[in-house]
Amino acid sequence: xxxxxxxxxxxxxxxxxxxxxTAGRLPKNIVAIIGAGSVGLSFFTAVIIATQFLSSGENYxxxxxxxxxxxxxxxxxxxxxxDGLSLVMMLVITGVGFLIHLYATGYMADDPSYxxxxxxxxxxxxxxxxxxxxxxxxxxxxxxxxxxxxxYLLIGFWYINPDNGYAARKAFVVTRVGDTAMALGLFLLxxxxxxxxxQDMLYAAESEWEVGNDLAVAAALLLLGGAxxxxxQLPLQTWxxxxxxxxxxxxxxxxxxxxVTAGVYLIARTHILFExxxxxxxxxxxxxxxxxxMAGFIALTQSDIKxxxxxxxxxxxxxxxxxxxxxxxxxxxxxxxxxxxxxALLFLASGTVILSLHHEQNIFKMGALRQKLPVSFFSFLIxxxxxxxxxxxxxxxxxxxxxxxxxxxxxxxxIFFYGGVLGAFLTGIYTFRLFFIVFFGxxxxxxxxEKEYGGWNMNGPLILLMILSLVGGFIAVPLDPxxxxxxxHHVSGLLHGFMIAVPLVGIAISFLFFxxxxxxxxxxxxxxxxxxxxxxxNNGWGFDWLYDRFIVFPFLWLARINRADxxxxxxxxxxxxxxxxxxxxVKTQTGYLRWYALSIAAGLLLLITIGVLL
Amino acid sequence: MExxxxxxxxxxxxxxxxxxxxxxxxxxxxxFVLMSLEIMLNAGGLAFxxxxxxxxxxxxxxxxxxxxxxxxxxxxVGLGLIIQMFRRYKTVDINxxxxxxx
Amino acid sequence: xxxxxxxAAIIAVIATVAVILQTxxxxxxxxxxxxxxxxxxxxxxxxxxxxAVLEAIVYAGAIMVLFLFVIMMLNLGQHTRxxxxxxxxxxxxxxxxxxxxxxxxxxxxxxxxxDHELIPAQIGVMEVSALLFGPYVLAVELASILLLAGLxxxxxxxxxx
Numbered sequence: 001x002x003x004x005x006x007x008x009x010x011x012x013x014x015x016x017x018x019x020x021x022t023a024g025r026l027p028k029n030i031v032a033i034i035g036a037g038s039v040g041l042s043f044f045t046a047v048i049i050a051t052q053f054l055s056s057g058e059n060y061x062x063x064x065x066x067x068x069x070x071x072x073x074x075x076x077x078x079x080x081x082x083d084g085l086s087l088v089m090m091l092v093i094t095g096v097g098f099l100i101h102l103y104a105t106g107y108m109a110d111d112p113s114y115x116x117x118x119x120x121x122x123x124x125x126x127x128x129x130x131x132x133x134x135x136x137x138x139x140x141x142x143x144x145x146x147x148x149x150x151x152y153l154l155i156g157f158w159y160i161n162p163d164n165g166y167a168a169r170k171a172f173v174v175t176r177v178g179d180t181a182m183a184l185g186l187f188l189l190x191x192x193x194x195x196x197x198x199q200d201m202l203y204a205a206e207s208e209w210e211v212g213n214d215l216a217v218a219a220a221l222l223l224l225g226g227a228x229x230x231x232x233q234l235p236l237q238t239w240x241x242x243x244x245x246x247x248x249x250x251x252x253x254x255x256x257x258x259x260v261t262a263g264v265y266l267i268a269r270t271h272i273l274f275e276x277x278x279x280x281x282x283x284x285x286x287x288x289x290x291x292x293x294m295a296g297f298i299a300l301t302q303s304d305i306k307x308x309x310x311x312x313x314x315x316x317x318x319x320x321x322x323x324x325x326x327x328x329x330x331x332x333x334x335x336x337x338x339x340x341x342x343x344a345l346l347f348l349a350s351g352t353v354i355l356s357l358h359h360e361q362n363i364f365k366m367g368a369l370r371q372k373l374p375v376s377f378f379s380f381l382i383x384x385x386x387x388x389x390x391x392x393x394x395x396x397x398x399x400x401x402x403x404x405x406x407x408x409x410x411x412x413x414x415i416f417f418y419g420g421v422l423g424a425f426l427t428g429i430y431t432f433r434l435f436f437i438v439f440f441g442x443x444x445x446x447x448x449x450e451k452e453y454g455g456w457n458m459n460g461p462l463i464l465l466m467i468l469s470l471v472g473g474f475i476a477v478p479l480d481p482x483x484x485x486x487x488x489h490h491v492s493g494l495l496h497g498f499m500i501a502v503p504l505v506g507i508a509i510s511f512l513f514f515x516x517x518x519x520x521x522x523x524x525x526x527x528x529x530x531x532x533x534x535x536x537x538n539n540g541w542g543f544d545w546l547y548d549r550f551i552v553f554p555f556l557w558l559a560r561i562n563r564a565d566x567x568x569x570x571x572x573x574x575x576x577x578x579x580x581x582x583x584x585x586v587k588t589q590t591g592y593l594r595w596y597a598l599s600i601a602a603g604l605l606l607l608i609t610i611g612v613l614l
Numbered sequence: 615m616e617x618x619x620x621x622x623x624x625x626x627x628x629x630x631x632x633x634x635x636x637x638x639x640x641x642x643x644x645x646f647v648l649m650s651l652e653i654m655l656n657a658g659g660l661a662f663x664x665x666x667x668x669x670x671x672x673x674x675x676x677x678x679x680x681x682x683x684x685x686x687x688x689x690x691v692g693l694g695l696i697i698q699m700f701r702r703y704k705t706v707d708i709n710x711x712x713x714x715x716x
Numbered sequence: 717x718x719x720x721x722x723x724a725a726i727i728a729v730i731a732t733v734a735v736i737l738q739t740x741x742x743x744x745x746x747x748x749x750x751x752x753x754x755x756x757x758x759x760x761x762x763x764x765x766x767x768a769v770l771e772a773i774v775y776a777g778a779i780m781v782l783f784l785f786v787i788m789m790l791n792l793g794q795h796t797r798x799x800x801x802x803x804x805x806x807x808x809x810x811x812x813x814x815x816x817x818x819x820x821x822x823x824x825x826x827x828x829x830x831d832h833e834l835i836p837a838q839i840g841v842m843e844v845s846a847l848l849f850g851p852y853v854l855a856v857e858l859a860s861i862l863l864l865a866g867l868x869x870x871x872x873x874x875x876x877x
């Protein structure tokens with residue numbers, strides 16, 4: 001049965017081809033069956049494979065499908081590798097992916113490009129599975145670029161609006177920066193270690209390089225470059241908020257649950273390499289910490305419901321990076337899983353809110369939706385509690401593990417710990433700010449909702465995700481064989497209490513500001529310093545401005561002065577010379593027989609002359 | 615027996631060859647062109663015969679026979695082409711056949 | 717015999733020049749036959765009686781008769797003769813003549829460096845045939861195939877549609 005692992009990406013790929021080749025001629029219900037059904041089948045297969053794998057007691061399983069290409073001794077196979085890590089990823093992708101597909105059948109019901117949407121979604125799931133199941137870096141890279149492509153296509157899904165196309169392009173180009181670094185990293189690893197198989201490569205790295213080896217540092221840095229690009233971490237984080245231009249299920253699936261966590265997966269997968277480069281591993285932690293704090297502050301100031309969630313996603317991935325940085329690999333992946341549950345839940349619920357309010361995304365034009373939209377309300381409640389690590393929700397367990405591991409680390413661990421706690425405090429504030437503004441208070445909606453949007457196919461996934469967000473923390477992830485068993489860190493009861501209390505304080509502040517209005521935001525914002533800070537955070541710490549100034553504008557300027565294309569001029573010249581020569585030589589082809597005979601005679605004469613002279 | 619300078623035979627061949635060349639290049643009537651071509655071929659044959667006499671070998675004559683055969687085949691095909699051309703264009707002017715112009 | 721060579725040579729050159737100057741195609745052909753016969757005489761003088769006979773029979777006989785047939789078929793009359801006259805402008809002669817003169821000059825220049833007396837020795841049919849059907853039998857076969865190809869091509873080309 002485990003041999004059937006190749007079926008996992010095959011179903012969505014088939015779905016993709018069917019939907020693409022029929023080009024929207026199928027009726028919507030059949031498209032829905034193909035689109036969601038193929039992922040459902042994948043999930044079903046994944047569950048069977050997972051049970052078999054776990055009961056077999058093996059640590060890993062390799063399925064060789066075919067040899068991709070064979071050039072000399074370079075012969076990457078198209079093989080699938082299953083271990084605890086890929087198992088978790090596989091189940092998250094197919095499971096959460098299936099729920100989101102199901103939700104999307106309702107969400108996208110009125111869209112004319114229904115079939116196109118599901119074809120991209122299926123392609124995305126297939127590529128993502130390829131990414132996590134590939135046993136060598138080539139297959140991984142194929143999946144990596146595949147998800148990037150799908151992300152691009154889906155952000156720009158409503159391409160009629162040029163802004164969406166711009167957002168898609170931005171996402172593509174910014175992640176491309178990371179991908180280039182990653183490709184260089186792969187080349188480096190291949191030339192140095194002579195293999196692309198991930199496990200062989202890690203083994204070779206471990207045996208050939210000592211800790212702190214320059215090559216290991218370089219390779220780890222380059223891979224980190226790819227990871228921060230894909231996972232929207234500092235300094236390549238600017239694309240994620242704009243990526244919210246896509247339909248909400250896309251934001252849930254690609255830009256919250258799965259694709260953006262690919263960077264986390266990559267680092268976890270090559271964790272041995274990062275252990276060989278402790279400086280880079282620490283850098284991972286710093287990247288995570290700074291991103292999570294930065295995104296937390298930005299989220300405080302946003303007014304678009306999806307952008308808040310996007311920055312929250314960025315912040316949560318920051319936690320995962322933090323976990324990776326402190327060597328708590330399992331905790332990072334665990335948080336990845338729980339985050340997939342509650343963030344998908346939040347995004348899908350926000351989708352319902354947005355649709356019920358006729359595509360209104362500004363939270364200040366919502367309010368008092370508690371009774372009108374009960375399913376969304378409970379979804380948001382549970383999702384927000386999980387996000388803020390309320391005790392015994394799923395987020396609590398994973399975030400706890402990360403922070404405790406950070407605390408256990410010497411050196412910068414204590415900064416990581418308090419930074420993470422501060423992040424949790426911010427999470428509490430911005431999450432419940434959103435929650436209170438949207439669901440309580442007075443209704444500011446331009447078009448108040450009559451009833452909640454969506455049938456069983458939209459509410460069902462929400463309910464399932466609610467359950468998962470609540471109890472997901474009790475799932476035991478089988479990661480120990482992958483990462484080795486780490487010693488258990490413990491913190492004192494007092495510190496633990498502090499960790500639990502801080503987000504609650506955040507929630508309480510939100511409560512006082514936005515529910516009881518005991519404190520007034522207006523008063524807080526009255527002085528100029530606060531206004532400046534608000535503006536600064538609202539613009540994402542000015543990163544877009546910075547990149548525009550230092551990268552985009554100079555590049556555009558270069559493009560403008562090089563409009564005539566200087567380098568191309570050289571090639572145009574060659575073309576011109578050839579063309580002129582052509583015109584001249586064509587003139588000799590008069591078509592007259594006597595002319596040809598004359599040419600032959602003249603040539604003969606020339607040859608004889610040369611012969612005589614020499 | 616009196617002797618003949620070899621170069622005289624060869625120069626005769628060269629003269630005939632040149633005359634043939636002038637004919638090929640000048641005439642517009644395709645039948646004349648073909649005839650001039652025959653002259654050139656014949657001049658080549660003559661050079662071979664002179665060579666054969668010079669060395670007292672029969673090989674030169676054999677080459678002449680080959681040229682003869684070639685000329686016969688060439689004339690057969692060439693005249694066939696002329697008939698075809700005349701049928702199609704009702705003229706023997708080779709300048710009509712300039713469709714291969716570049 | 718030497719006198720015969722030079723007389724025949726002069727006749728050949730004059731007849732050949734006449735060929736390319738003619739406007740009447742049948743006259744041209746007759747001059748060509750004369751030229752070929754003169755060359756045949758030269759062959760004989762040079763001690764190649766077999767070649768001379770073949771020149772007379774095949775060239776001057778068969779091939780030229782073929783030409784004649786075609787000319788008759790084309791039925792070119794007075795009209796063509798006038799046309800020829802209009803085609804043969806003095807200007808048209810300049811470049812080819814110049815070219816041919818240079819070529820001839822070079823050839824003569826090269827050949828005059830050969831300084832060898834030629835004593836014609838008779839090479840009869842026997843020697844030629846012995847070689848032809850000895851070492852050169854393959855060439856004979858190839859020649860026969862060439863002739864066959866020419867036959868087929870001529871038949872195909874001259875066929876009406």
